Amino acid sequence: xxxxxxxxxxxxxxxxxRWSRFLILPRHSYRSIFQSKFFIAxxxxxxxxxxxxxVLIYLHHNTxxxxxxxxxxxxxxPVDAEFFQNFVVYQGMAAFGLTLLVGPPLIxxxxxNNALPLYLSRPFSRxxxxxxxxxxxxxxxxxxxxxxxxxxxxFQSYLEGWAWFAQNIRIAGAIFLGSWIWxxxxxxxxxxxxxxxxxRMAASAALIGVFFIPSAFAEVINRIFYTRWGDLISLRAxxxxxxxxxxxxxxxQAGRIRSFNPRRTLFVDLFQPPLWSAWLMLFAICAxxxxxxxxxxxxxxxxN
Amino acid sequence: xxxxxDLNGLSVQFGEKQILKDLTAELRGRAIGLLGPNxxxxxxxxxxxxxxxxxxxxxxxIFGQEIMAGAEEIxxxxxxxxxxxxxxxxxxxxxxxxxxxxxxxxxxxxALERAHEALFYVGLGEARYRTLETYSLGMKQLAKLAQAxxxxxxxxxxxxxxxxxxxxxxxxxxxxxxEIRDGHQAHILISSHLLRxxxxxxxxxxxxxxxxxxxxxxxxEERKANRKFLEMETRGDSRAFVExxxxxxxxxxxxxxxxxxxxLQNGVEIRDxxxxxxxxxxxxxxxxxxxxxxxxxxLKAMENENGGL
Numbered sequence: 344x345x346x347x348x349x350x351x352x353x354x355x356x357x358x359x360x361r362w363s364r365f366l367i368l369p370r371h372s373y374r375s376i377f378q379s380k381f382f383i384a385x386x387x388x389x390x391x392x393x394x395x396x397x398v399l400i401y402l403h404h405n406t407x408x409x410x411x412x413x414x415x416x417x418x419x420x421p422v423d424a425e426f427f428q429n430f431v432v433y434q435g436m437a438a439f440g441l442t443l444l445v446g447p448p449l450i451x452x453x454x455x456n457n458a459l460p461l462y463l464s465r466p467f468s469r470x471x472x473x474x475x476x477x478x479x480x481x482x483x484x485x486x487x488x489x490x491x492x493x494x495x496x497x498f499q500s501y502l503e504g505w506a507w508f509a510q511n512i513r514i515a516g517a518i519f520l521g522s523w524i525w526x527x528x529x530x531x532x533x534x535x536x537x538x539x540x541x542x543r544m545a546a547s548a549a550l551i552g553v554f555f556i557p558s559a560f561a562e563v564i565n566r567i568f569y570t571r572w573g574d575l576i577s578l579r580a581x582x583x584x585x586x587x588x589x590x591x592x593x594x595x596q597a598g599r600i601r602s603f604n605p606r607r608t609l610f611v612d613l614f615q616p617p618l619w620s621a622w623l624m625l626f627a628i629c630a631x632x633x634x635x636x637x638x639x640x641x642x643x644x645x646x647n
Numbered sequence: 648x649x650x651x652x653d654l655n656g657l658s659v660q661f662g663e664k665q666i667l668k669d670l671t672a673e674l675r676g677r678a679i680g681l682l683g684p685n686x687x688x689x690x691x692x693x694x695x696x697x698x699x700x701x702x703x704x705x706x707x708x709i710f711g712q713e714i715m716a717g718a719e720e721i722x723x724x725x726x727x728x729x730x731x732x733x734x735x736x737x738x739x740x741x742x743x744x745x746x747x748x749x750x751x752x753x754x755x756x757x758a759l760e761r762a763h764e765a766l767f768y769v770g771l772g773e774a775r776y777r778t779l780e781t782y783s784l785g786m787k788q789l790a791k792l793a794q795a796x797x798x799x800x801x802x803x804x805x806x807x808x809x810x811x812x813x814x815x816x817x818x819x820x821x822x823x824x825x826e827i828r829d830g831h832q833a834h835i836l837i838s839s840h841l842l843r844x845x846x847x848x849x850x851x852x853x854x855x856x857x858x859x860x861x862x863x864x865x866x867x868e869e870r871k872a873n874r875k876f877l878e879m880e881t882r883g884d885s886r887a888f889v890e891x892x893x894x895x896x897x898x899x900x901x902x903x904x905x906x907x908x909x910x911l912q913n914g915v916e917i918r919d920x921x922x923x924x925x926x927x928x929x930x931x932x933x934x935x936x937x938x939x940x941x942x943x944x945x946l947k948a949m950e951n952e953n954g955g956l
């Protein structure tokens with residue numbers, strides 16, 4: 344039908360498969376997200392550390408380059424599980440920054456403009472809407488976390504040989520799973536906050552608050568009660584423990600402190616909460632976020 | 648033919664409050680008007696038909712599809728224009744309408760093509776690259792209409808489409824609705840409390856009051872039925888004229904020397920009256936179809952329930 348015909352006609356062409364429709368949302372979102380020069384600059388910055396890591400890996404296997412730079416291999420950071428764990432930690436921090444930029448307006452903007460009835464009056468469910476909005480973050484965060492992580496792992500395997508790959512395959516699994524847990528958590532938390540807080544700045548502040556305030560409280564609890572169980576409310580500690588567990592570097596004994604007893608010296612061993620409790624807490628946080636989204640992502644709210 | 652909307656004892660309850668009470672009706676018209684005072688349950692009925700609120704009892708079917716079990720299928724052939732300002736921020740209008748078309752299942756290229764067409768159709772062709780935030784209220788209403796029709800739905804639900812529009816934009820909106828209706832490509836459900844708009848567009852009316860159906864009326868049939876009632880103002884020997892009318896088999900009443908009311912019988916046309924008037928040397932100065940206006944029907948419906956508005 345040509346534009347000049349100016350008549351109402353039903354659409355009789357082919358339709359896209361249902362399963363793929365949630366991907367429409369990230370495609371349209373990226374158009375506006377990548378219009379921001381600040382965002383592009385930050386996104387490029389997020390890829391700087393993977394580049395540094397790839398140079399480090401390359402130097403480990405290039406004696407000529409080391410000779411030119413007058414460096415000994417032992418002075419370089421060893422490429423092992425800890426190396427990749429640090430990579431996941433640094434990229435995790437970058438992912439948090441990226442989430443702060445992209446996440447808060449994802450749902451709040453639609454709610455402010457009453458757009459939800461427009462989405463949900465189409466063959467597009469609430470679950471697809473949430474999945475579509477989540478995909479905006481999941482795809483972006485994947486590009487700076489597990490995808491470069493696995494590329495680095497493959498690069499190292501290529502340079503080191505098949506034996507190294509076979510011996511350290513667990514590292515690849517840890518990079519993939521550890522990154523996914525973190526980006527899923529970030530996406531769910533930012534969407535849940537975005538659905539409840541309509542003002543973008545407030546939503547960003549709430550996301551920072553959710554990350555840092557419980558961590559501060561956790562530290563207070565740990566100091567007062569000579570324990571590490573306070574870590575269960577610290578997102579930073581929880582995800583740190585989960586990553587350490589995945590990379591095989593988790594140690595329960597976190598240290599020993601001297602108790603303030605004037606009559607005799609008393610040392611208290613500090614143990615981190617068991618790994619299962621960290622995983623349980625992470626799943627609980629995800630479940631709460633899903634519940635918040637379920638309550639708030641509706642075409643219309645029924646106000647009592 | 649399956650009814651467009653079939654309500655079978657539909658009730659909706661929010662908490663303790665019952666909003667819709669046992670609605671039963673079959674609506675088959677090309678353009679269906681949903682009338683009622685504020686808070687009558689018009690918007691709740693629309694939301695229930697769209698599957699936003701589950702019925703507390705009873706059910707409804709749209710083109711034979713049950714609204715809860717077939718919600719996804721129903722939404723594929725429905726276009727919805729919400730009452731409130733609804734749009735997606737920081738998007739040009741054509742981008743917005745295209746996104747809505749894609750969500751309805753159109754491939755990206757077809758969606759873009761139809762978005763342009765829909766915007767030209769509603770009269771926003773020249774402004775389609777502007778962001779929605781810069782639109783006036785009337786333009787936003789037209790953009791909402793464009794997103795409702797972009798995927799070519801079989802049923803278009805318009806919730807207060809002329810709300811807040813200035814007279815020229817209102818006329819444009821009414822003209823568009825009538826064009827879609829007369830194109831026989833889609834059915835239209837219009838919810839409004841503006842009787843004039845509904846009267847101009849609709850052929851079937853459902854009037855709600857306090858969550859119940861106060862009146863169902865087929866305006867088209869009503870109009871046909873009332874076609875026989877005429878009111879005339881004459882000059883000349885009206886008595887001889889009405890007697891001659893009586894001899895044609897029509898009932899008549901002479902309210903005064905100049906005013907005649909009559910019921911046309913089958914086979915008697917208006918031109919027969921003019922011929923008769925010419926024979927009797929009577930001038931017909933004014934001739935009106937006397938039928939109930941929608942306002943009369945609406946007021947009657949409001950009074951029927953508890954004696955007043």
